[in-house]
Amino acid sequence: MSESETVVLRHPTAADGYTVNQLVAANPPLDPNSIYCNLLQCSHFADTAIAAFKGEHMVGFVSGYVLPNEPSVLFVWQLVVDPAARGLGLAKRLVNAQLASDACRQVTHLQTTITPDNDASWGVFKSLARDLNAELNSDVHFEAHTHFGGVHDDEHLLVIGPFKR
Template structure:
């Protein structure tokens, strides 16, 4: 657990009982795909060492879900990044990502991957500025096309952003 004393935000790994609050946070963003509350409970239970919570005054105000690729442990796939509207543009998402990469479970990660729809400008800024500030190369490739999603979902393309290789520890 890390505490940012300037803003009194606690950065920590989630636990299963955070699932309902994380679900509400994701729902309230109105931009991310909303999974079941059970999914967020599972992330807090089984993947908590590669996920991160930002907490302020007992409320969950930020969440990152991620996992290491079972095919290539040098790659960390960041699935969702959410910050409460009341706390956006304060560097919380970038702090969560930084704290996440410092976790023991992320030692040896050399690449960060994420698929980001074109309309999600905040995530574009997050990942590109994270790479630029650390002088880490980044690329964008095809990822998942809109045609891969069910017809009724009206889902956008999900281009794949890759940051790396990360040479030095973050």
């Protein structure tokens, strides 16, 4: 990948599912999903997902969905940026592209879950909250022992909003 290549953002297609799976697998400590799950993210949830490409290489991906019973809330499911594309503000660009998509026209709140030690993700979402001039609140949502059998850290539900677009 040459530094001069532009990063192109677009909605994914089912053909991108395997590539998403490999990108996530190559970037621990992200929780890997099955290839089938990534295929669904890239097909059923394509309207609320964005893939980033530098040339032919996928260098970033964000998936999410508008909550079925709360059309004003976008839940960001998974966000990954390849190390080769870090430091370019790509994570925030991906989420902003999600919010700008037609499927998110009614969205005034963003939610995601983050482990307490994921400093990079906390930084991205705190910066987004500042950019959106919106409150950011968080609390434990899924507990290590109650929900993960003690094999995964707590997941904090982070809520940004309301915001105007």
